Amino acid sequence: MGLFENLANGFVVALSASNLFYCAIGAILGTAIGVLPGLGPPATIALLLPVTFKMEPVSAVIMLAGIFYGAMYGGSTTSILLNIPGEAASVVTCLDGYQMARNGHAGKALGISAIGSFIAGTLGILGISLMAPTLASFALKFGPPEYCCLVFLGLMMAIYLSEESVLKGLMMGALGLLLGTVGLDPVDGIPRFTMGVNRLMDGVDFVVMAMGLFGIAEILCNLEMPEKRDVFKTSLKGLLPTLQDWRQCWASVLRGSFLGFFIGVLPGGGAIISSFASYAVEKRLAKNPERFGRGAIEGVAAPEAANNAASTSSFIPLLTLGIPGNASIAMIFVALMIHGIRPGPLLLQEHPNLFWGVIASMYIGNALLLALNLPLINLWVRMLKVPYRYLAVVVVVVCVIGAYSVNNAAWDVGMMVFFGILGYLLRKFAFPAAPFILAMILGPMLEKTLQQSLIASGGSFMTFLERPIAASLLLAAGLLMLTPLVKAIWMKNRNQQQTDERSTI
Amino acid sequence: MRKSGNVIVGLCFLAIGGVFAAGSVGLKIGVPTEPKAGFFPFIDGVILSGLAVLFLYQTWRGRAGDSPTFGRVGGPAVVVLTLILYTATLETLGYVVTTAVLAAVVLRVMDTKPAILVPVSLILAVVSYLLFDRLLGVTLPPGLTAAFL
Numbered sequence: 308m309g310l311f312e313n314l315a316n317g318f319v320v321a322l323s324a325s326n327l328f329y330c331a332i333g334a335i336l337g338t339a340i341g342v343l344p345g346l347g348p349p350a351t352i353a354l355l356l357p358v359t360f361k362m363e364p365v366s367a368v369i370m371l372a373g374i375f376y377g378a379m380y381g382g383s384t385t386s387i388l389l390n391i392p393g394e395a396a397s398v399v400t401c402l403d404g405y406q407m408a409r410n411g412h413a414g415k416a417l418g419i420s421a422i423g424s425f426i427a428g429t430l431g432i433l434g435i436s437l438m439a440p441t442l443a444s445f446a447l448k449f450g451p452p453e454y455c456c457l458v459f460l461g462l463m464m465a466i467y468l469s470e471e472s473v474l475k476g477l478m479m480g481a482l483g484l485l486l487g488t489v490g491l492d493p494v495d496g497i498p499r500f501t502m503g504v505n506r507l508m509d510g511v512d513f514v515v516m517a518m519g520l521f522g523i524a525e526i527l528c529n530l531e532m533p534e535k536r537d538v539f540k541t542s543l544k545g546l547l548p549t550l551q552d553w554r555q556c557w558a559s560v561l562r563g564s565f566l567g568f569f570i571g572v573l574p575g576g577g578a579i580i581s582s583f584a585s586y587a588v589e590k591r592l593a594k595n596p597e598r599f600g601r602g603a604i605e606g607v608a609a610p611e612a613a614n615n616a617a618s619t620s621s622f623i624p625l626l627t628l629g630i631p632g633n634a635s636i637a638m639i640f641v642a643l644m645i646h647g648i649r650p651g652p653l654l655l656q657e658h659p660n661l662f663w664g665v666i667a668s669m670y671i672g673n674a675l676l677l678a679l680n681l682p683l684i685n686l687w688v689r690m691l692k693v694p695y696r697y698l699a700v701v702v703v704v705v706c707v708i709g710a711y712s713v714n715n716a717a718w719d720v721g722m723m724v725f726f727g728i729l730g731y732l733l734r735k736f737a738f739p740a741a742p743f744i745l746a747m748i749l750g751p752m753l754e755k756t757l758q759q760s761l762i763a764s765g766g767s768f769m770t771f772l773e774r775p776i777a778a779s780l781l782l783a784a785g786l787l788m789l790t791p792l793v794k795a796i797w798m799k800n801r802n803q804q805q806t807d808e809r810s811t812i
Numbered sequence: 813m814r815k816s817g818n819v820i821v822g823l824c825f826l827a828i829g830g831v832f833a834a835g836s837v838g839l840k841i842g843v844p845t846e847p848k849a850g851f852f853p854f855i856d857g858v859i860l861s862g863l864a865v866l867f868l869y870q871t872w873r874g875r876a877g878d879s880p881t882f883g884r885v886g887g888p889a890v891v892v893l894t895l896i897l898y899t900a901t902l903e904t905l906g907y908v909v910t911t912a913v914l915a916a917v918v919l920r921v922m923d924t925k926p927a928i929l930v931p932v933s934l935i936l937a938v939v940s941y942l943l944f945d946r947l948l949g950v951t952l953p954p955g956l957t958a959a960f961l
Contacts, residue, residue, distance in 0.1 A: 703891075708944050762845070766846075
């Protein structure tokens with residue numbers, strides 16, 4: 308079947324009454340959590356995982372995907388009006404968005420961010436539609452060594468691109484891989500590190516862990532800070548950008564879309580890095596870079612376009628290779644696994660309705676978000692005035708219900724509390740959570756493919772270097788890991804050179 | 813003093829890596845031609861221990877960054893303790909009673925006035941019970957309120 312036929316079938320799935328409903332729920336919830344600071348998309352998706360247990364898999368993914376890309380739309384509102392990013396990918400929007408609001412152009416900033424996001428989201432979906440099937444059919448050629456190296460590369464990229472230090476990322480990755488081995492050994496069926504606890508035979512439950520690491524930890528961190536929100540009082544009129552505004556920023560939207568799309572495809576890439584990268588590119592290309600940080604419209608348009616394109620394209624590695632690239636996508640991976648669906652190259656063949664249904668729902672979701680964001684902007688602003696304490700208490704209650712409902716046991720609530728404390732401490736010590744959760748999810752796959760590769764090659768590690776695709780992936784991972792070292796040596800040499808020059812003078 | 817937090821974290825990672833590596837030996841590691849259940853966790857445990865040593869070295873050299881500064885830790889500590897008690901009593905006292913107490917503690921920590929937190933906590937506990945248990949079919953422990961709800 309051709310692309311258009313597949314997409315048409317996808318639209319049939321996505322336009323069914325129930326899927327349309329879940330798409331709308333996802334988009335609205337996503338916008339709401341994007342607007343509200345203090346609760347990010349991974350936490351919300353984790354909180355809602357138990358709700359999806361009884362849903363159809365395609366409806367579940369449509370809703371969770373809607374939350375993810377919806378949050379990117381909503382995140383800009385708080386950045387522009389409060390100078391507080393609603394979610395991490397909108398941090399950079401604060402720089403010029405808030406200044407635009409202070410200069411009396413809040414409406415214009417919100418408008419360009421919503422329309423730019425829509426354009427980028429749509430381009431991103433077009434990119435997925437074209438790229439995903441090709442990549443999936445290419446991935447069918449992969450054997451265990453290629454998969455092993457791909458997972459390794461994915462983890463290395465997630466670690467390298469995490470905001471904190473590479474060493475901390477590596478430690479978190481290794482810790483995640485270790486916790487992923489808890490439970491029955493996949494080959495011999497021997498219990499590993501269960502400490503005699505029967506409930507650990509199936510391993511650590513991802514849903515419980517995610518709710519603790521993202522939901523409870525987020526609340527605990529926020530409890531430390533005093534609740535303070537001052538919504539910038541300004542006119543929200545003139546939401547539609549003028550022709551002059553468009554002339555000024557259409558190229559930024561397109562550049563942001565393309566850059567965001569390609570960064571989003573990389574495992575570990577995603578919305579946060581793409582928004583920073585596109586802001587840096589725009590500033591470098593600008594005729595008057597000094598306008599940036601003082602309310603430049605391109606400084607809002609480009610990063611908002613980039614984070615939306617990236618959030619859409621980050622579905623590509625999940626749907627085609629079975630590799631989640633960031634924490635939110637990892638939660639969607641877990642949702643698919645709960646329904647017995649293994650994401651990867653076979654997904655397109657085994658579950659075409661799900662694959663194309665989700666992609667088609669993104670087209671609908673994007674249109675819905677544009678329709679929701681601009682006319683309802685006053686509602687979102689009003690929502691910001693709801694005290695955080697009520698949101699926090701609802702999140703805690705939903706977390707305990709969600710954890711309890713996994714096995715109807717208080718044990719899972721206890722595990723969630725444990726991971727909540729762990730997540731809180733990790734944040735305080737600036738250890739990134741994303742490599743940990745990705746490693747825990749990908750660990751069993753890495754172990755299985757490593758064992759299969761070694762057994763098939765008679766115990767030779769050379770199998771990873773003898774196969775071109777595996778070797779290329781491994782080389783890329785190696786280069787990635789060497790980059791900080793090379794950078795450190797280069798910086799040291801440069802500093803030394805500068806010191807020598809100064810002493811000569 | 814500024815490094816002590818990082819030293820403790822480094823030692824924790826070192827201990828975890830060591831425990832997993834040692835536990836893997838008990839599970840049998842095998843050889844690359846025939847890897848056993850302990851093969852992968854052994855390698856990973858050793859790697860984690862090595863990384864932890866590197867982290868401790870960086871801390872000692874002052875390159876691992878400062879230990880974090882904790883803000884008002886009283887709030888998170890109270891909520892964590894309440895959550896632990898919640899887990900211990902959830903199945904005996906029941907969802908509504910324990911959740912009302914938990915919600916009240918969270919609201920109190922966030923400086924909510926008693927006149928507001930009592931009704932809000934009670935309403936939240938009862939409404940969420942009715943919504944999830946009765947409407948959405950999630951089985952929640954009734955405990956003490958079994959006769960009323």
